[in-house]
Amino acid sequence: MTEGSPAPAIEISSMSKWFGPFQVLDDIDLKVMPGERIVVCGPSGSGKSTMIRCINGLEPFQKGRIAVHGQELIQKARTLDAVRKNVGMVFQQFNLFPHLTVLDNCTLAQRWVHKVPRAAAEKIAMAQLEKVRIPEQSRKYPSQLSGGQQQRVAIARSLCLRPKVMLFDEPTSSLDPEMVREVLDTMADLARDGMTIICVTHEMGFARGIADRIVFMDQGKVVEEAPPAEFFDKPREARTRKFLDQVVR
Amino acid sequence: MLDYLTSGWGLQFLRAIGTSLTVAALSFVFCILIGILCTLLSRNDFRGSASLVNLYTYVFRSLPDILLLILIFYSLDGAIQSLLNRLPGSSDIRLNAYVPAIMSTSIVLGAYATELFKAGWADIPKGQFEAGQALGFTRVQSLVLVILPQVYRKIIPHLGSLSLISMKETALLSVIGIPDIVRTASIGARSTGSPFVFYGIAIAIFVIFAILCSRVFAYLESRARAGAQ
Ligand SMILES: Nc1ncnc2c1ncn2[C@@H]1O[C@H](COP(=O)(O)OP(=O)(O)OP(=O)(O)O)[C@@H](O)[C@H]1O
Ligand SMILES: [Mg+2]
Numbered sequence: 001m002t003e004g005s006p007a008p009a010i011e012i013s014s015m016s017k018w019f020g021p022f023q024v025l026d027d028i029d030l031k032v033m034p035g036e037r038i039v040v041c042g043p044s045g046s047g048k049s050t051m052i053r054c055i056n057g058l059e060p061f062q063k064g065r066i067a068v069h070g071q072e073l074i075q076k077a078r079t080l081d082a083v084r085k086n087v088g089m090v091f092q093q094f095n096l097f098p099h100l101t102v103l104d105n106c107t108l109a110q111r112w113v114h115k116v117p118r119a120a121a122e123k124i125a126m127a128q129l130e131k132v133r134i135p136e137q138s139r140k141y142p143s144q145l146s147g148g149q150q151q152r153v154a155i156a157r158s159l160c161l162r163p164k165v166m167l168f169d170e171p172t173s174s175l176d177p178e179m180v181r182e183v184l185d186t187m188a189d190l191a192r193d194g195m196t197i198i199c200v201t202h203e204m205g206f207a208r209g210i211a212d213r214i215v216f217m218d219q220g221k222v223v224e225e226a227p228p229a230e231f232f233d234k235p236r237e238a239r240t241r242k243f244l245d246q247v248v249r
Numbered sequence: 250m251l252d253y254l255t256s257g258w259g260l261q262f263l264r265a266i267g268t269s270l271t272v273a274a275l276s277f278v279f280c281i282l283i284g285i286l287c288t289l290l291s292r293n294d295f296r297g298s299a300s301l302v303n304l305y306t307y308v309f310r311s312l313p314d315i316l317l318l319i320l321i322f323y324s325l326d327g328a329i330q331s332l333l334n335r336l337p338g339s340s341d342i343r344l345n346a347y348v349p350a351i352m353s354t355s356i357v358l359g360a361y362a363t364e365l366f367k368a369g370w371a372d373i374p375k376g377q378f379e380a381g382q383a384l385g386f387t388r389v390q391s392l393v394l395v396i397l398p399q400v401y402r403k404i405i406p407h408l409g410s411l412s413l414i415s416m417k418e419t420a421l422l423s424v425i426g427i428p429d430i431v432r433t434a435s436i437g438a439r440s441t442g443s444p445f446v447f448y449g450i451a452i453a454i455f456v457i458f459a460i461l462c463s464r465v466f467a468y469l470e471s472r473a474r475a476g477a478q
Contacts, residue, residue, distance in 0.1 A: 058379055077387075084385040095380035099398045108394060109384035141475075161384065 007070055009034045009165055009196045010055060015064030017050060024050050025061065026220040034164070037197045039207040039228075042217035043243060048200040051217070052167045055198070056087040069164055085113075088158030092170040094150045096142040096157070102129065103138040106157045114161065121160075128156040132186050148179030152186050159190075166190065168199040204247055208232060216240050258437050258447075265433035266454060269419040272351055272429070277415040279355035281408075284362025285397070288370050291363075302363065309360030318421045321353035350427055354418050361414065365407050369400040402473045409466030416458050430454055 010032040017025040024047045032038055040048050053059040055066060057073055057080040066073040068083045097105050106125035110116040116124070129135045132152040134145075142150050151171055158166060168187065172180040184206050191197055191210050201207065207214055207228060214231040216224040216239075224231070224240045235241050254262070291302040309317060326349040373396055381391035401408075423432035434451035438444040 056383055058382060081385055081387075084383065087383075089383040091376055091380065093374070093376045095374075095376035097377070097380070097395055097399075099402055109386065112390050112394060113385040157384070 006033060008032060008067075009036070009069055010198070011065075011067045012051075012055070013065055015054065015061050015066060017047075017054065017059065017061040017063075024220050025054070028064070028220075028222055030215065030222060030225075032165075032196060032198060034196050035194045036212050037191050037210055038199070038213050038215055039211040040198060040200045040215045040217060041202065041204075041207065041243070041247075042223075046217040047220040048217055049169050052089075052169055052198055052200060055165075055167060056084055056089055058089075085161070086164045087167060088161060088163035088165070089167045090151070090154050090158055090169070090171050092173050094142070094147070094154045094174075096150055096154055098142050101139055101141055102134075102145070102153050105142070105153060106138075106160050109157070110160050124160050125156070128159045129153070131159070131189070132156045133182075146179060147175045148182045151175065151179075151183045155183075155186055155190070165196045165198070168197065168201070170200050170202070172201065172203060202247060204232070216243065218243070254450075258433075261428075261433050261437070262430070262450060262454070265428055265430045268427065269416065269422075269429045270458075272347070272354060272419050272422060272427075273412075273416040275351050276354040276358055276418065277412055279351070280358035280362040280411070280415065283355060283359030284366040287359065287363040288366040289392075291367060292370065306360045306363050309357060310364075314357050314418065315421050315424065317357055318353050318418075319424065321356055322349050322425050325349035325352050346425065346427060350422055350425060354415070354421070358411065358415050358418060361411060365404050365411065366400060369404040370396070372403055373399055405466065405470050405473050409463060409470075412462050412466070413459055416455065416462070 008031045010030070012028050012030040015025060015028045016023065028051060030038075030051075040052065042048055050059055054061050055068065055073075057075070060075050069086050071079065071082050071086070073079065073083055096102075097108065100108065103122060103125055106128060107116075107118065107121040110121040110124060111118060126135055126138065129138055132155055134149055134152055134156075137145060137149060137153070142153065145153065155166075155171075171187070172183050175183060180203070184203060187197070187199070187206070188210055199206075199211075211228050213225060214228055215222055216231070216235075216237075218239050224235060224237045226235070231240070232244065235244060287302045287305065290298040293299065326346070329349060377395055377399065378391065381395045386394065419429050420431040422429045423435065426432075428436075430451050434447040438447040441447070
Protein backbone atom coordinates (compact mmCIF):
# COMPACT_ATOMS: atom_id res chain seq x y z
CA MET A 1 0.00 0.00 0.00
CA THR A 2 1.81 3.09 -1.21
CA GLU A 3 1.02 6.66 -0.20
CA GLY A 4 -0.22 7.63 -3.60
CA SER A 5 -2.77 4.88 -4.13
CA PRO A 6 -4.25 3.58 -0.87
CA ALA A 7 -6.10 0.30 -1.26
CA PRO A 8 -9.88 0.59 -1.26
CA ALA A 9 -11.82 -0.92 1.64
CA ILE A 10 -14.47 -2.21 -0.69
CA GLU A 11 -14.32 -2.57 -4.40
CA ILE A 12 -17.34 -3.72 -6.36
CA SER A 13 -16.81 -4.02 -10.09
CA SER A 14 -19.33 -4.87 -12.81
CA MET A 15 -21.33 -6.92 -10.33
CA SER A 16 -24.68 -8.34 -11.41
CA LYS A 17 -27.13 -10.55 -9.62
CA TRP A 18 -30.28 -12.38 -10.57
CA PHE A 19 -33.07 -13.91 -8.53
CA GLY A 20 -34.09 -16.60 -10.99
CA PRO A 21 -34.85 -14.78 -14.23
CA PHE A 22 -35.20 -11.41 -12.48
CA GLN A 23 -32.12 -9.19 -12.54
CA VAL A 24 -31.88 -7.40 -9.20
CA LEU A 25 -28.46 -5.80 -9.61
CA ASP A 26 -27.21 -4.58 -12.94
CA ASP A 27 -23.53 -3.94 -13.45
CA ILE A 28 -22.76 -2.27 -10.12
CA ASP A 29 -19.49 -0.41 -9.70
CA LEU A 30 -18.61 1.08 -6.33
CA LYS A 31 -15.34 1.86 -4.64
CA VAL A 32 -15.19 2.78 -0.98
CA MET A 33 -11.97 4.00 0.62
CA PRO A 34 -11.04 3.25 4.24
CA GLY A 35 -12.80 5.67 6.58
CA GLU A 36 -15.31 6.72 3.96
CA ARG A 37 -18.97 6.99 4.86
CA ILE A 38 -21.40 6.05 2.16
CA VAL A 39 -25.16 6.41 2.32
CA VAL A 40 -27.15 4.33 -0.12
CA CYS A 41 -30.66 5.44 -0.95
CA GLY A 42 -33.27 4.79 -3.57
CA PRO A 43 -36.87 3.64 -4.00
CA SER A 44 -38.16 0.40 -2.49
CA GLY A 45 -37.11 -2.64 -4.48
CA SER A 46 -34.18 -0.91 -6.15
CA GLY A 47 -31.72 -3.50 -4.79
CA LYS A 48 -30.10 -1.58 -1.91
CA SER A 49 -30.38 -4.38 0.61
CA THR A 50 -29.33 -6.97 -1.91
CA MET A 51 -26.22 -5.00 -2.79
CA ILE A 52 -24.96 -4.60 0.75
CA ARG A 53 -25.86 -8.20 1.57
CA CYS A 54 -23.59 -9.26 -1.27
CA ILE A 55 -20.69 -7.47 0.39
CA ASN A 56 -20.55 -9.92 3.30
CA GLY A 57 -21.68 -12.92 1.34
CA LEU A 58 -25.22 -13.18 2.67
CA GLU A 59 -26.29 -13.25 -0.97
CA PRO A 60 -24.35 -14.86 -3.79
CA PHE A 61 -23.92 -12.91 -7.03
CA GLN A 62 -23.42 -14.24 -10.52
CA LYS A 63 -21.24 -11.73 -12.32
CA GLY A 64 -18.41 -9.34 -11.57
CA ARG A 65 -16.32 -9.17 -8.44
CA ILE A 66 -16.30 -7.80 -4.92
CA ALA A 67 -13.18 -7.39 -2.82
CA VAL A 68 -13.06 -6.34 0.83
CA HIS A 69 -9.69 -5.04 1.93
CA GLY A 70 -8.10 -6.90 -0.91
CA GLN A 71 -9.82 -10.16 -0.05
CA GLU A 72 -11.93 -11.29 -3.00
CA LEU A 73 -15.37 -12.66 -2.25
CA ILE A 74 -15.85 -16.15 -3.55
CA GLN A 75 -18.64 -18.43 -2.41
CA LYS A 76 -16.29 -20.64 -0.48
CA ALA A 77 -16.55 -21.08 3.26
CA ARG A 78 -12.89 -20.20 3.86
CA THR A 79 -12.90 -16.87 2.01
CA LEU A 80 -16.35 -15.95 3.29
CA ASP A 81 -15.10 -16.38 6.84
CA ALA A 82 -12.10 -14.18 6.10
CA VAL A 83 -14.28 -11.46 4.63
CA ARG A 84 -16.85 -11.64 7.43
CA LYS A 85 -14.10 -11.12 9.99
CA ASN A 86 -13.61 -7.67 8.48
CA VAL A 87 -17.24 -6.77 7.95
CA GLY A 88 -19.89 -6.09 10.58
CA MET A 89 -23.57 -5.87 9.72
CA VAL A 90 -26.53 -4.27 11.43
CA PHE A 91 -30.03 -5.21 10.33
CA GLN A 92 -33.33 -3.41 10.27
CA GLN A 93 -34.83 -5.98 12.65
CA PHE A 94 -31.83 -5.95 15.06
CA ASN A 95 -31.66 -9.76 15.05
CA LEU A 96 -30.32 -9.99 18.57
CA PHE A 97 -30.29 -13.50 20.00
CA PRO A 98 -33.37 -13.53 22.27
CA HIS A 99 -32.18 -16.42 24.43
CA LEU A 100 -29.02 -14.62 25.53
CA THR A 101 -28.40 -11.61 27.72
CA VAL A 102 -27.07 -8.43 26.18
CA LEU A 103 -23.60 -9.30 27.43
CA ASP A 104 -23.73 -12.83 26.04
CA ASN A 105 -24.99 -11.49 22.72
CA CYS A 106 -21.82 -9.44 22.60
CA THR A 107 -19.45 -12.21 23.66
CA LEU A 108 -20.80 -15.23 21.78
CA ALA A 109 -19.04 -14.63 18.46
CA GLN A 110 -15.89 -13.35 20.13
CA ARG A 111 -15.60 -16.55 22.11
CA TRP A 112 -16.55 -19.06 19.41
CA VAL A 113 -15.40 -17.42 16.21
CA HIS A 114 -12.39 -15.45 17.41
CA LYS A 115 -11.58 -17.75 20.36
CA VAL A 116 -11.26 -14.90 22.83
CA PRO A 117 -11.30 -16.16 26.46
CA ARG A 118 -14.47 -15.37 28.36
CA ALA A 119 -13.10 -12.72 30.70
CA ALA A 120 -11.37 -10.82 27.92
CA ALA A 121 -14.47 -11.08 25.72
CA GLU A 122 -16.62 -9.64 28.48
CA LYS A 123 -14.23 -6.77 28.96
CA ILE A 124 -14.35 -5.93 25.26
CA ALA A 125 -18.14 -6.27 25.30
CA MET A 126 -18.50 -3.91 28.24
CA ALA A 127 -16.25 -1.37 26.55
CA GLN A 128 -18.43 -1.46 23.43
CA LEU A 129 -21.65 -1.28 25.44
CA GLU A 130 -20.11 1.74 27.17
CA LYS A 131 -19.57 3.28 23.77
CA VAL A 132 -23.17 2.84 22.71
CA ARG A 133 -24.14 4.15 26.15
CA ILE A 134 -25.99 1.17 27.63
CA PRO A 135 -23.49 -0.64 29.89
CA GLU A 136 -26.15 -0.76 32.63
CA GLN A 137 -28.35 -3.05 30.52
CA SER A 138 -25.76 -5.77 30.08
CA ARG A 139 -27.53 -8.37 32.24
CA LYS A 140 -30.93 -7.90 30.60
CA TYR A 141 -32.42 -9.89 27.77
CA PRO A 142 -33.18 -8.23 24.43
CA SER A 143 -36.94 -8.47 24.98
CA GLN A 144 -36.56 -6.24 28.04
CA LEU A 145 -35.08 -3.39 26.01
CA SER A 146 -36.62 -0.71 23.82
CA GLY A 147 -36.09 -0.88 20.06
CA GLY A 148 -33.48 1.84 20.12
CA GLN A 149 -31.56 0.11 22.89
CA GLN A 150 -31.74 -3.20 21.03
CA GLN A 151 -30.33 -1.64 17.90
CA ARG A 152 -27.49 -0.07 19.88
CA VAL A 153 -26.72 -3.49 21.36
CA ALA A 154 -26.69 -4.91 17.84
CA ILE A 155 -24.15 -2.26 16.87
CA ALA A 156 -22.03 -3.04 19.93
CA ARG A 157 -22.24 -6.77 19.17
CA SER A 158 -20.80 -6.14 15.72
CA LEU A 159 -18.11 -3.78 16.97
CA CYS A 160 -16.87 -6.36 19.47
CA LEU A 161 -15.39 -8.25 16.52
CA ARG A 162 -13.36 -5.20 15.50
CA PRO A 163 -14.61 -5.01 11.92
CA LYS A 164 -12.94 -2.71 9.44
CA VAL A 165 -16.20 -2.02 7.64
CA MET A 166 -19.72 -1.66 9.00
CA LEU A 167 -22.81 -2.29 6.89
CA PHE A 168 -26.16 -0.92 7.99
CA ASP A 169 -29.42 -1.90 6.32
CA GLU A 170 -32.08 0.65 7.30
CA PRO A 171 -31.03 0.54 10.95
CA THR A 172 -33.72 2.99 12.07
CA SER A 173 -36.64 1.93 9.88
CA SER A 174 -38.35 -0.27 12.44
CA LEU A 175 -37.87 2.15 15.33
CA ASP A 176 -40.42 4.43 16.91
CA PRO A 177 -39.62 8.01 15.90
CA GLU A 178 -38.41 9.04 19.35
CA MET A 179 -35.71 6.34 19.23
CA VAL A 180 -34.28 7.13 15.83
CA ARG A 181 -32.09 9.90 17.23
CA GLU A 182 -30.19 7.72 19.73
CA VAL A 183 -29.27 5.19 17.06
CA LEU A 184 -28.23 7.84 14.54
CA ASP A 185 -26.08 9.48 17.24
CA THR A 186 -24.37 6.17 17.90
CA MET A 187 -23.65 5.80 14.21
CA ALA A 188 -22.36 9.35 14.03
CA ASP A 189 -19.93 8.53 16.87
CA LEU A 190 -18.76 5.57 14.88
CA ALA A 191 -18.27 7.73 11.80
CA ARG A 192 -16.26 10.21 13.85
CA ASP A 193 -13.99 7.38 14.99
CA GLY A 194 -13.05 6.75 11.39
CA MET A 195 -15.04 3.59 10.70
CA THR A 196 -15.73 2.73 7.08
CA ILE A 197 -19.51 2.75 6.79
CA ILE A 198 -22.03 1.80 4.15
CA CYS A 199 -25.51 2.62 5.29
CA VAL A 200 -28.82 2.15 3.54
CA THR A 201 -31.20 4.69 5.00
CA HIS A 202 -34.04 7.07 4.28
CA GLU A 203 -32.80 9.49 6.95
CA MET A 204 -31.75 12.28 4.65
CA GLY A 205 -30.71 14.55 7.51
CA PHE A 206 -28.24 11.92 8.64
CA ALA A 207 -27.01 11.48 5.08
CA ARG A 208 -26.41 15.17 4.70
CA GLY A 209 -24.63 15.47 8.02
CA ILE A 210 -22.45 12.37 7.97
CA ALA A 211 -21.97 10.98 4.49
CA ASP A 212 -18.94 11.61 2.34
CA ARG A 213 -20.86 10.33 -0.64
CA ILE A 214 -24.41 9.40 -1.42
CA VAL A 215 -25.17 6.58 -3.78
CA PHE A 216 -28.58 6.62 -5.40
CA MET A 217 -29.91 3.34 -6.78
CA ASP A 218 -32.90 2.62 -8.97
CA GLN A 219 -33.94 -0.63 -10.63
CA GLY A 220 -30.74 -2.41 -9.74
CA LYS A 221 -28.42 0.28 -11.05
CA VAL A 222 -26.30 2.92 -9.40
CA VAL A 223 -27.87 5.96 -11.00
CA GLU A 224 -25.93 8.72 -9.30
CA GLU A 225 -23.08 9.06 -6.86
CA ALA A 226 -22.14 12.41 -5.33
CA PRO A 227 -21.14 14.26 -2.14
CA PRO A 228 -24.22 15.31 -0.14
CA ALA A 229 -24.13 19.01 -1.01
CA GLU A 230 -24.06 18.25 -4.69
CA PHE A 231 -26.50 15.36 -4.40
CA PHE A 232 -29.20 17.32 -2.59
CA ASP A 233 -28.72 20.73 -4.18
CA LYS A 234 -28.00 19.98 -7.80
CA PRO A 235 -28.72 16.35 -8.65
CA ARG A 236 -27.76 15.48 -12.22
CA GLU A 237 -30.29 12.80 -13.01
CA ALA A 238 -34.03 13.24 -13.46
CA ARG A 239 -34.71 10.06 -11.49
CA THR A 240 -32.73 11.40 -8.54
CA ARG A 241 -34.68 14.64 -8.59
CA LYS A 242 -37.95 12.75 -8.64
CA PHE A 243 -36.85 10.61 -5.68
CA LEU A 244 -35.66 13.62 -3.71
CA ASP A 245 -38.94 15.41 -4.31
CA GLN A 246 -40.68 12.47 -2.69
CA VAL A 247 -38.46 12.04 0.37
CA VAL A 248 -37.23 15.53 1.19
CA ARG A 249 -39.99 17.93 1.93
CA MET B 250 -51.34 -55.83 48.28
CA LEU B 251 -48.35 -55.64 50.59
CA ASP B 252 -48.37 -59.42 50.71
CA TYR B 253 -47.91 -59.56 46.96
CA LEU B 254 -45.17 -56.96 46.98
CA THR B 255 -43.18 -58.74 49.66
CA SER B 256 -43.69 -62.14 48.12
CA GLY B 257 -41.40 -61.46 45.16
CA TRP B 258 -43.68 -59.35 42.99
CA GLY B 259 -42.20 -56.22 44.50
CA LEU B 260 -38.82 -57.12 43.10
CA GLN B 261 -40.38 -57.98 39.74
CA PHE B 262 -42.00 -54.58 39.62
CA LEU B 263 -38.77 -52.83 40.55
CA ARG B 264 -37.02 -54.59 37.68
CA ALA B 265 -39.88 -53.69 35.37
CA ILE B 266 -39.66 -50.04 36.40
CA GLY B 267 -35.93 -50.14 35.69
CA THR B 268 -36.59 -51.67 32.28
CA SER B 269 -39.31 -49.23 31.32
CA LEU B 270 -37.41 -46.19 32.55
CA THR B 271 -34.27 -47.22 30.71
CA VAL B 272 -36.10 -47.87 27.47
CA ALA B 273 -38.13 -44.67 27.86
CA ALA B 274 -35.09 -42.52 28.62
CA LEU B 275 -32.96 -43.93 25.82
CA SER B 276 -35.73 -43.71 23.25
CA PHE B 277 -36.47 -40.17 24.40
CA VAL B 278 -32.86 -39.16 23.77
CA PHE B 279 -32.66 -40.99 20.45
CA CYS B 280 -36.00 -39.69 19.20
CA ILE B 281 -34.81 -36.13 19.84
CA LEU B 282 -31.67 -36.80 17.83
CA ILE B 283 -33.85 -38.24 15.06
CA GLY B 284 -36.09 -35.17 15.28
CA ILE B 285 -33.16 -32.78 14.89
CA LEU B 286 -31.61 -34.80 12.08
CA CYS B 287 -34.89 -35.05 10.14
CA THR B 288 -35.52 -31.34 10.60
CA LEU B 289 -32.11 -30.58 9.13
CA LEU B 290 -32.81 -32.98 6.27
CA SER B 291 -36.17 -31.42 5.53
CA ARG B 292 -34.52 -27.97 5.47
CA ASN B 293 -31.86 -29.23 3.11
CA ASP B 294 -31.69 -27.82 -0.41
CA PHE B 295 -32.01 -31.31 -1.78
CA ARG B 296 -35.74 -31.73 -2.47
CA GLY B 297 -35.87 -35.50 -2.09
CA SER B 298 -34.80 -35.43 1.54
CA ALA B 299 -37.70 -33.20 2.53
CA SER B 300 -40.23 -35.54 0.90
CA LEU B 301 -38.67 -38.54 2.62
CA VAL B 302 -39.01 -36.84 5.99
CA ASN B 303 -42.62 -35.97 5.21
CA LEU B 304 -43.36 -39.54 4.26
CA TYR B 305 -41.80 -40.75 7.50
CA THR B 306 -43.87 -38.48 9.74
CA TYR B 307 -47.00 -39.06 7.66
CA VAL B 308 -46.78 -42.84 7.94
CA PHE B 309 -46.17 -42.70 11.65
CA ARG B 310 -48.99 -40.28 12.27
CA SER B 311 -51.53 -42.36 10.41
CA LEU B 312 -50.74 -45.95 11.42
CA PRO B 313 -51.12 -47.44 14.90
CA ASP B 314 -47.84 -47.35 16.81
CA ILE B 315 -48.15 -50.95 17.86
CA LEU B 316 -48.22 -52.22 14.28
CA LEU B 317 -45.17 -50.24 13.33
CA LEU B 318 -43.36 -51.17 16.48
CA ILE B 319 -43.86 -54.87 15.84
CA LEU B 320 -42.93 -54.50 12.20
CA ILE B 321 -39.75 -52.53 12.92
CA PHE B 322 -38.85 -54.75 15.81
CA TYR B 323 -38.99 -57.96 13.79
CA SER B 324 -37.24 -56.54 10.76
CA LEU B 325 -34.49 -54.97 12.86
CA ASP B 326 -34.18 -58.09 14.95
CA GLY B 327 -33.92 -60.23 11.82
CA ALA B 328 -31.45 -57.88 10.17
CA ILE B 329 -29.20 -57.64 13.20
CA GLN B 330 -29.33 -61.40 13.74
CA SER B 331 -28.36 -62.22 10.18
CA LEU B 332 -25.55 -59.70 10.39
CA LEU B 333 -24.27 -61.29 13.55
CA ASN B 334 -24.55 -64.77 12.11
CA ARG B 335 -22.41 -63.78 9.21
CA LEU B 336 -19.54 -62.94 11.54
CA PRO B 337 -17.29 -65.99 11.73
CA GLY B 338 -17.42 -68.03 14.91
CA SER B 339 -20.36 -66.21 16.32
CA SER B 340 -23.23 -68.36 15.17
CA ASP B 341 -26.05 -68.58 17.62
CA ILE B 342 -25.41 -65.42 19.55
CA ARG B 343 -28.87 -64.38 20.68
CA LEU B 344 -29.08 -60.64 20.43
CA ASN B 345 -30.35 -58.79 23.44
CA ALA B 346 -33.96 -57.91 22.54
CA TYR B 347 -33.52 -54.47 24.03
CA VAL B 348 -31.45 -53.19 21.14
CA PRO B 349 -34.13 -53.58 18.47
CA ALA B 350 -36.77 -52.64 21.04
CA ILE B 351 -35.15 -49.31 21.82
CA MET B 352 -34.44 -48.69 18.16
CA SER B 353 -38.04 -49.28 17.21
CA THR B 354 -39.54 -47.10 19.94
CA SER B 355 -37.04 -44.39 19.00
CA ILE B 356 -38.13 -44.54 15.38
CA VAL B 357 -41.80 -44.38 16.33
CA LEU B 358 -41.23 -41.47 18.73
CA GLY B 359 -38.83 -39.82 16.31
CA ALA B 360 -41.77 -39.04 14.07
CA TYR B 361 -43.42 -37.02 16.84
CA ALA B 362 -40.13 -35.34 17.68
CA THR B 363 -39.57 -34.46 14.03
CA GLU B 364 -42.94 -32.73 13.83
CA LEU B 365 -42.10 -30.79 16.99
CA PHE B 366 -38.69 -29.66 15.87
CA LYS B 367 -39.91 -28.75 12.41
CA ALA B 368 -42.64 -26.56 13.88
CA GLY B 369 -40.25 -24.92 16.33
CA TRP B 370 -37.67 -24.37 13.63
CA ALA B 371 -40.19 -22.77 11.28
CA ASP B 372 -40.85 -20.18 14.00
CA ILE B 373 -37.27 -18.91 14.04
CA PRO B 374 -37.01 -15.69 12.01
CA LYS B 375 -34.69 -15.75 9.02
CA GLY B 376 -32.78 -12.87 10.58
CA GLN B 377 -31.42 -15.17 13.29
CA PHE B 378 -29.67 -17.31 10.72
CA GLU B 379 -28.36 -14.23 8.94
CA ALA B 380 -27.08 -12.63 12.13
CA GLY B 381 -25.21 -15.85 12.85
CA GLN B 382 -23.68 -15.86 9.38
CA ALA B 383 -22.77 -12.19 9.53
CA LEU B 384 -20.99 -12.72 12.85
CA GLY B 385 -18.91 -15.43 11.23
CA PHE B 386 -20.33 -18.57 12.86
CA THR B 387 -19.95 -21.81 10.97
CA ARG B 388 -23.14 -23.71 10.17
CA VAL B 389 -22.64 -26.05 13.09
CA GLN B 390 -21.86 -23.23 15.53
CA SER B 391 -24.90 -21.32 14.39
CA LEU B 392 -27.04 -24.44 14.80
CA VAL B 393 -25.78 -25.28 18.27
CA LEU B 394 -25.32 -21.79 19.71
CA VAL B 395 -28.11 -19.81 18.08
CA ILE B 396 -30.85 -21.89 16.50
CA LEU B 397 -31.31 -25.01 18.64
CA PRO B 398 -31.42 -23.14 21.97
CA GLN B 399 -34.26 -21.06 20.55
CA VAL B 400 -36.08 -24.09 19.14
CA TYR B 401 -35.67 -25.74 22.55
CA ARG B 402 -37.29 -22.77 24.28
CA LYS B 403 -40.21 -22.85 21.89
CA ILE B 404 -40.93 -26.55 22.16
CA ILE B 405 -40.03 -27.27 25.78
CA PRO B 406 -43.70 -27.72 26.88
CA HIS B 407 -44.16 -30.26 24.09
CA LEU B 408 -40.97 -32.03 25.04
CA GLY B 409 -42.66 -32.62 28.39
CA SER B 410 -45.52 -34.43 26.68
CA LEU B 411 -43.07 -36.28 24.50
CA SER B 412 -41.33 -37.63 27.58
CA LEU B 413 -44.71 -38.90 28.85
CA ILE B 414 -45.43 -40.49 25.48
CA SER B 415 -42.08 -42.27 25.53
CA MET B 416 -42.94 -43.74 28.92
CA LYS B 417 -46.38 -44.81 27.68
CA GLU B 418 -44.84 -46.26 24.56
CA THR B 419 -42.87 -48.71 26.70
CA ALA B 420 -46.18 -50.49 27.35
CA LEU B 421 -46.03 -51.62 23.74
CA LEU B 422 -42.87 -53.54 24.55
CA SER B 423 -44.98 -56.08 26.44
CA VAL B 424 -46.22 -57.45 23.12
CA ILE B 425 -42.70 -58.32 22.05
CA GLY B 426 -41.99 -60.14 25.26
CA ILE B 427 -40.02 -57.54 27.18
CA PRO B 428 -40.86 -57.56 30.89
CA ASP B 429 -41.92 -53.95 31.22
CA ILE B 430 -44.38 -52.63 33.78
CA VAL B 431 -47.49 -53.62 31.85
CA ARG B 432 -46.28 -57.13 31.10
CA THR B 433 -45.27 -57.66 34.71
CA ALA B 434 -48.69 -56.49 35.84
CA SER B 435 -50.53 -58.76 33.43
CA ILE B 436 -48.46 -61.81 34.38
CA GLY B 437 -49.04 -61.05 38.03
CA ALA B 438 -52.74 -60.53 37.49
CA ARG B 439 -53.10 -63.84 35.68
CA SER B 440 -51.06 -65.94 38.07
CA THR B 441 -52.64 -64.55 41.24
CA GLY B 442 -56.15 -63.80 40.04
CA SER B 443 -56.05 -60.24 41.39
CA PRO B 444 -56.14 -57.99 38.31
CA PHE B 445 -57.16 -54.88 40.21
CA VAL B 446 -54.17 -55.00 42.49
CA PHE B 447 -51.65 -55.60 39.75
CA TYR B 448 -53.03 -53.22 37.16
CA GLY B 449 -53.60 -50.73 39.96
CA ILE B 450 -49.91 -50.87 40.80
CA ALA B 451 -49.01 -50.39 37.15
CA ILE B 452 -51.28 -47.36 36.89
CA ALA B 453 -49.84 -45.91 40.09
CA ILE B 454 -46.33 -46.21 38.67
CA PHE B 455 -47.30 -44.35 35.49
CA VAL B 456 -49.11 -41.66 37.46
CA ILE B 457 -46.12 -41.09 39.72
CA PHE B 458 -43.85 -40.92 36.69
CA ALA B 459 -46.15 -38.40 35.04
CA ILE B 460 -46.19 -36.20 38.12
CA LEU B 461 -42.41 -36.27 38.47
CA CYS B 462 -41.98 -35.56 34.78
CA SER B 463 -44.28 -32.58 34.79
CA ARG B 464 -42.42 -31.21 37.81
CA VAL B 465 -39.12 -31.49 35.99
CA PHE B 466 -40.42 -29.91 32.81
CA ALA B 467 -42.22 -27.13 34.68
CA TYR B 468 -38.86 -26.29 36.20
CA LEU B 469 -37.02 -26.45 32.86
CA GLU B 470 -39.73 -24.31 31.31
CA SER B 471 -39.50 -21.63 33.97
CA ARG B 472 -35.74 -21.55 33.54
CA ALA B 473 -36.00 -21.32 29.77
CA ARG B 474 -38.45 -18.46 30.05
CA ALA B 475 -36.05 -16.29 32.03
CA GLY B 476 -35.93 -13.07 30.07
CA ALA B 477 -36.66 -14.40 26.62
CA GLN B 478 -40.33 -14.39 25.69
N1 LIG C 1 -34.87 -13.75 -2.00
C1 LIG C 1 -35.43 -13.11 -3.04
N2 LIG C 1 -35.96 -13.80 -4.07
C2 LIG C 1 -36.50 -13.16 -5.13
N3 LIG C 1 -36.56 -11.82 -5.25
C3 LIG C 1 -36.04 -11.08 -4.29
C4 LIG C 1 -35.45 -11.68 -3.11
N4 LIG C 1 -35.02 -10.69 -2.30
C5 LIG C 1 -35.32 -9.53 -2.93
N5 LIG C 1 -35.92 -9.75 -4.11
C6 LIG C 1 -36.36 -8.73 -5.07
O1 LIG C 1 -35.23 -8.00 -5.45
C7 LIG C 1 -35.54 -6.62 -5.56
C8 LIG C 1 -34.61 -5.80 -4.72
O2 LIG C 1 -34.83 -6.10 -3.35
P1 LIG C 1 -34.09 -5.34 -2.19
O3 LIG C 1 -34.60 -5.91 -0.92
O4 LIG C 1 -32.64 -5.39 -2.41
O5 LIG C 1 -34.61 -3.86 -2.38
P2 LIG C 1 -34.39 -2.61 -1.45
O6 LIG C 1 -33.86 -1.55 -2.31
O7 LIG C 1 -33.63 -2.97 -0.25
O8 LIG C 1 -35.88 -2.23 -1.06
P3 LIG C 1 -36.49 -1.70 0.33
O9 LIG C 1 -36.26 -0.23 0.36
O10 LIG C 1 -37.94 -2.04 0.21
O11 LIG C 1 -35.80 -2.44 1.42
C9 LIG C 1 -37.01 -6.49 -5.18
O12 LIG C 1 -37.75 -6.42 -6.38
C10 LIG C 1 -37.31 -7.74 -4.45
O13 LIG C 1 -38.64 -8.10 -4.66
MG1 LIG D 1 -34.06 -3.16 1.83
